[in-house]
Amino acid sequence: MxxxxxxxxxxxxxxxFRASEKRSFMHTMHTLGLRDGIDALFTRYQEINVDLWKRFELGTVTKDFLKVERFRKSFQENAVDLDPELASRVYLESLPDTVVxxxxxxxxxxxxxxxxxxxxxxxxxxxxxxxxxxxxxxxxxxxxxxxxxxxxxxxxxxxxxxxxxxxxxxxxxxxxxxxxxxxxxxxxxxxxxxxxxxxxxxxxxxxxxxxxxxxxxxxxxxxxxxxxxxxxxxxxx
Missing domain, CATH: 3.40.50.1000 (HAD superfamily/HAD-like)
Structure with a gap:
């Protein structure tokens, strides 16, 4: 060889990652007290996240911006009153615990x-x-x-x-x-x-x-x- x-x-x-992402997202929403509409929110979050990663790879946004913006935009579009910075922290902290x-x-x-x-x-x-x-x-x-x-x-x-x-x-x-x-x-x-x-x-x-x-x-x-x-x-x- x-x-x-x-x-x-x-x-x-x-x-x-798809399995880990969903587990961590669900954990984050439950931790922040959200119980309803999580599946639809997650679907939109994934779309926003993919777009932001593409922009990051093109060098048009920073990773720090991406980590919070994907939650901020998802929450805004779905009228969810949660802190995107806190959501980002909880989500990232949970990822190592959802490895598949x-x-x-x-x-x-x-x-x-x-x-x-x-x-x-x-x-x-x-x-x-x-x-x-x-x-x-x-x-x-x-x-x-x-x-x-x-x-x-x-x-x-x-x-x-x-x-x-x-x-x-x-x-x-x-x-x-x-x-x-x-x-x-x-x-x-x-x-x-x-x-x-x-x-x-x-x-x-x-x-x-x-x-x-x-x-x-x-x-x-x-x-x-x-x-x-x-x-x-x-x-x-």
């Missing part, structure tokens, strides 16, 4: 860490992501965590990948692969930086973007085989 550095996205690649691993996450990290070095590349909040990784049980397989917050630039910006690869014990573009679920952040970033990529596509979506993955898998347990590591039995890792 030619790869020795494996750069994994975290949310919706190794961790089921995607099927195969532990096996693939264990197997690939035995071959080379596994790093995490994430646009998430550094302190929260580190706590979530610790809670997930994946920490023992991961050599480093690169966050956009610490870097100052977000995926797919090439400067983020330059920052991340400097954290590796050894780096060569020819022996590095990025693995992630997002074409517009992970795969496009890999294309721009000139390294191989593996698109984790569990829903088997069509690729209508300009991003071009080197590999594509719908199951985490298929990654090693896709990268020509057929000698690794992930199901026994």
């Amino acid at each position: 030619k790869y020795t550095l494996f750069l994994f996205d975290l949310d919706d690649t190794l961790l089921d 691993l995607l099927d195969g996450a532990k096996q693939v990290c264990a197997a690939l860490s035995a071959i080379g070095e596994v790093g995490i590349i994430t646009n998430g909040v550094e302190a929260i992501q580190n706590r979530r990784i610790a809670a997930s049980g994946l920490g023992g397989y991961i050599s480093f965590v690169a966050t956009s917050e610490a870097c100052g630039h977000a995926k797919p910006d090439v400067r983020f990948f330059e920052y991340a690869t400097k954290m590796a014990s050894a780096f060569n573009k020819e022996t590095t692969v990025i693995i992630g679920d997002r074409l517009d952040a992970d795969i496009l970033g890999a294309n721009r930086y000139g390294i191989d990529s593996c698109w984790f596509n569990p829903e088997r979506l069509a690729n209508t973007s300009a991003a071009v993955p080197t590999y594509e898998v719908s199951n985490l347990l298929d990654i090693a085989a896709a990268l020509d590591a057929v000698q690794v039995n992930l199901k026994q890792a």
Whole structure:
């Protein structure tokens, strides 16, 4: 196998962020005393959150603004009288307690860490992501965590990948692969930086973007085989 550095996205690649997000949102609303209309509020919150993250990745808003604005706008549009700053704090504090691993996450990290070095590349909040990784049980397989917050630039910006690869014990573009679920952040970033990529596509979506993955898998347990590591039995890792 030619790869020795494996750069994994975290949310919706190794961790089921959708499940964690909903659990943490529900916990936050209950903690703040809201009981009615939470499902509809959550649906709108998700739409606003996705838009704000896209704006953050384009560099048009800051992460501190995003963290509060998604609640402020959701509350305003739904006539909910709650403090958005408090909601943001409660929500972020609860995320490490709602970690859900995607099927195969532990096996693939264990197997690939035995071959080379596994790093995490994430646009998430550094302190929260580190706590979530610790809670997930994946920490023992991961050599480093690169966050956009610490870097100052977000995926797919090439400067983020330059920052991340400097954290590796050894780096060569020819022996590095990025693995992630997002074409517009992970795969496009890999294309721009000139390294191989593996698109984790569990829903088997069509690729209508300009991003071009080197590999594509719908199951985490298929990654090693896709990268020509057929000698690794992930199901026994």
